[in-house]
Amino acid sequence: MITGAALSANSNLQLSGGVLEIAGDLNGGTSGDFSHNRGTGAGAIQWIGDGGFSASGANRTVRLNNGTSNVTWASSTNFVGDGYALLLGSDYADATLTFANALSLNDAQREIRVSNGSAAVDGNLSGRIRGGNNGTGTGGLIKTGAGTLELSYSGAGANDYSGDTEIRDGALRVTTVDSLSTNSNFQLNGGVLEIGTDLNGGTGGDYSPNLGTAAGNLQWTGSGGFSAASATRTITLNGGAALIWGTTSNFVSSSSSLIFGATGSDNTVTLSNALSLGASGTRTIQTVQGTNSAVSSATLSGVVSGTASLAVEGNGHLDLTGNNTLTGDVTIEGAELRLLGASGDLAQASGFSVRLGGTITLDNTSGFADRIGAVGVTLAGSTLNFLGQTGNIDTSETIGVLTLAGSSATGGTTGSANTINIARGDATGSATLTAAALTRNNGTTANFTNPAGTLGTIGDNPRLVFTSAPTLDDGILAYATINGTDFATYTTVNSVTPDGLSAYTGYLTGAQTGWTITSDNAAPAADQTLTGVRTINSLKLASGIDVAQAGFALTLQSGGILSTGGIATTISGGILTTGTATDIVIHTYNTADTVVSSILTGSNGLVKSGSGTLTLSGASANTYTGITRVNEGTLVLGKSAGGVAIAGDGSPSSTDLFVGDGRGIDTLRLDANEQIANDVNVVLQGGAVGNDANKAVLDLNGTSVINGAARAESFHSLRIEGNSVVDFTGGTVCAPTFLYLDTLDVASNALLTVGNWIEFTDFLLVNKLSFDSTEMPRIVFDGYGGSANWKVYDSSFYQITPYAPVPEPSTYGALAVGGLTAFGAYRRRQKRHAA
Incomplete structure (x- = not known):
């Protein structure tokens, strides 16, 4: 610089x-x-x-x-x-x-x-x-x-070169008519053409090329598409003729993606042609979020048809406004798919799977209903939005079974945190979404939200109704909350008019001496100190409310704990366990900390949900042996006196700890040494590579010195899925940070970013017996060039390091002695930021 x-x-x-x-x-x-x-x-x-x-x-x-x-x-x-x-x-x-x-x-x-x-x-x-x-x-x-x-x-003349214009990556923005060479053939081969002006001279639309290989034509030679700048832009290809993906000459091939949006775009691009996806296979539309999150990356206004499957990916938004006839299944990963307008639907699709931070929005503000028909929707770390009609009109929509699912990963299935949002259009209009049933896989959670009105109340309010009512656990769904403030329940006024899902209100608010019925759902109004063994169904702790167990066991039959408010809450001083076949599910919506220093026991697992922080502390080790799933927010491990926070099941062949569900920044933070048992297998499940909004993070947090090390942790295996980070925060040469692994496994479509790494201070060590050098290209060090390298650390371990352990300069280029030479190697990589 x-x-x-x-x-x-x-x-x-x-x-x-x-x-x-x-x-x-x-x-x-x-x-x-x-x-x-x-x-x-x-x-x-x-x-x-x-x-x-x-x-x-x-x-x-x-x-x-x-x-x-x-x-x-x-x-x-x-x-x-x-x-x-x-x-x-x-x-x-x-x-x-x-x-x-x-x-x-x-x-x-x-x-x-x-x-x-x-x-x-x-x-x-x-x-x-x-x-x-x-x-x-x-x-x-x-x-x-x-x-x-x-x-x-x-100016005078125009760009008039006659060779090809090939866009291999990023965006090529055209902002004047003179800058578009009509002598050139434009080729999309990994990037997008960004339309920044009316290139049709006011004759309609903004860009209307024919597909072909001649001068002035446009062709796909790989993946590619369009984005918009300065105003909404409309693209019409081949005079508006219908396009068939994989068949129409010079259009997208069956093995390539259609890309909409760019990092610098600020408006929506509309493709007006009807689009058939063909008869088989999967067609992928990649969306890219631009500088204005309030607008969609693209709109498909023509009819989308075919029997192939549709995958919508990326971090942008795709709107469908046509009366589409697609009969294949639809998968949404990371991106948002919105069905809106007077006829936008996918009512003939065979099913919807929304995962890894994806969102499906049924936007009925214009009054149109039956957006997706009666097929099921599966959510796995994702969001379902239903928006009611504006104009003070009641709105209803019916879908199939709503399923809360995890994601398949090596060694088992992750959990997932999901959001189902029901919004009425106006204060004097209701919005009712009816689903056939609610099903749930182990380890999954849901937060049902509504921005206005009271969810589940008769009248001008939002409602979520299930034709087959979900089974309650003593009055609640322990895995579900309403707006992060109450457990969810389900009630029916009578056999004709169901109330639907709503916030539970029947809490026992008195002293712990009244916790004598196992079906009670307690929400004490003040701090409690147990005077005996207690068994209740669930526990809700409002801002600043603490429970001291005083050596007595506390059993939660449903496993449900909900923490709310803005002042830290604590459960301490005894054994904390659950009913026979249930995990402990802790929803942390407290904006401060939720601290559990009690001993977690039993053969069931732990599920961390909610955007807040949960800290497992105390001097005694936890002994529960089920799976730990960090679905959302941050789980801090801070056991003292050498006690482990996560014991696992003692078997090196099964996964004991899943961090992340592919949505948001999900973090496991270590605040003390050796918090995870040596035979535990850990999976970091981030979102799609390149989407920094969705990451799984292992934060070693070496900010304190214990036995000469800022942080030292060892466990059996670390499996990397999606976009994941190991963060070497803190540590010094005199108090280094160590992570010892028997096995490091990076999935073929994953990326491990090592953050805050400093030479001679931070050590990522992998046992020589299981080390696989072919995975190094999928490991990068933030702030360093190239992929990872390795070297001998001692007789048992290799150390994973940057390819060149000298940090990159703040720009590509540097000044050299003997002339002013910008010689820094220009590395073809996107910006990478650790969490």
Whole structure:
């Protein structure tokens, strides 16, 4: 990063694999921010490989040779040569870099590689682009890198190069009619074409190309699609003819994805064509969240048909507004699928599976009903929204069985936390969602929410009704809450008018001496100290309420514990267990801490749900042997005196601890050493790789020194699923952090990011007998280049390290002795951030 005072006028600046990040006006107030001449002398700039510029602090403009005159690839002296790329932006840049010179491609395909910084547009070519040597010719553009490149030329003539425009990654934004070369064939091969103006000249829509290989045509050669900037944009292909995925010439192949949205887009793009998914297989639509989360990435306004399956993935939003006839099943992972408008539905689909942070929204605000028919919806770490009609009108919708499910993982099935949200349209209109039944897999939880009104009350309120009523456990669903403030219950006024799901109100609020009936659901109004063995059904602790067991056992028949409010609550001083066949399910919606220092016992498991923090502390080890599932929020392990918080079942062949359900940031934090028994198997289950909103985190939290180490932990195996993180927080050379593993296993579609790692301070160690070097490409160290490496630590363990244990500079590029050389290796990777 260079400011004006830091740039030596006596040095020659050489670009050889990196970028010069401009953080100030280097021209002393004259035109542009950087206007150096090309050359080999002092104060000049030259390319001797890949190279370019990025911007910091404010948008910056580069004008080579102090102007906007033409530069020719592989011809102009000291400019980019054959086989090298022009680099724009960096992963750490926060503004747009404009390259203002006219650019001639010299009759060859030329790569412009754009990194994805935090600005909406990372690089901009504002000069005219021509295909030859300052004239027409066959040169073309290859857009690579995850960032956004804008073409904004407007002036005499137009961009007129006749070679291909290939978009391999990120977005190519076109913001003027002159910048779209009608002589070029546009090819989507991993990236999106971002429409930033009306390219049809006011004749309707915004972009209406024909599919084909000729000049002015568009074709898919891999995955790709569109995004929108500055306004909503409409795409119409082949004059509006219906498209068949995998069959229509030059459209998306059956093995490629349709991509909508980009990190810098700010509006919705609409594809107006009818779209058939074909007869078999799965068709994937990838969505990307832009800078405006209030708008969808894309709308499909034509009819979606076919018998193939549809997968909607990513972190954006996809709207369907047509009366669709698709009969295959629909899977939503990470993204949101919204059915809305006067006819938007998927009523003939065979089923819906929503997982890994996905959302399905039945938006009936316009009055249309029967969005998905009577088929079932399976939620696995996901959300179902039902939005009632506006205009003070009652709304109803009927679906099939609602299933709470986990995700399949090595060694078993994860749990999941799910949200079902019912919203009335107006204060004088009700919204009723009727499902055939509610089913639940072990370890799953649900929070039923409503933004207004009272859930489950007759009148102008939201309601969730089940044709086959769920089975209550002494009046409650211990695995479910209403708005995170009460356990859920289900009541029926009579056989004709069901009330539906609602908040439980029949709590026993008095002293613990009254906890004498096993069916009681207690919610004490004040702190309690047990005076004997107690057995109740469930326990709700409001803000700041503590239960001291005073050495007496407390049994919760349903296993349900709910913590609310904003002041920490504590259960301490005895054995805490559950009924015969139930897990302890602890919902932590307290915004402070929920602390359990009692001893958890029994053969059943522990389920952590709710957005808050649960801490297992105390001097005595827990002895329960069931599965521990961290569905949501943070589980802190802080047993003292060498006691383990998670004992497992004693078998190295089964999974004892699942962290994450693929939705949100789910964290296991270790606040003391050796909290997990040595034979325990751990799975981190994050969301899809690349979606940083959904991660599973193991936080070693080495902020205190115990027996010479900031943190030391060892257990049998660590399995990585999806987007997961091991975070070496804290620790010093004098008090290092150690994680010992007998086995480390990274799934083929997963990514393990190691965060806050410091050489000689943090040690990720894997037993030599089980070490698999083929997994190293799926492990990265945040702030370091490349994938992971390994080296011998001692006779039993390998140490996993960064490929190069020297942190990357804050920008791609560095200053070298002997000329001012931007030589930092430009690594093709997206930004990675540990939790």
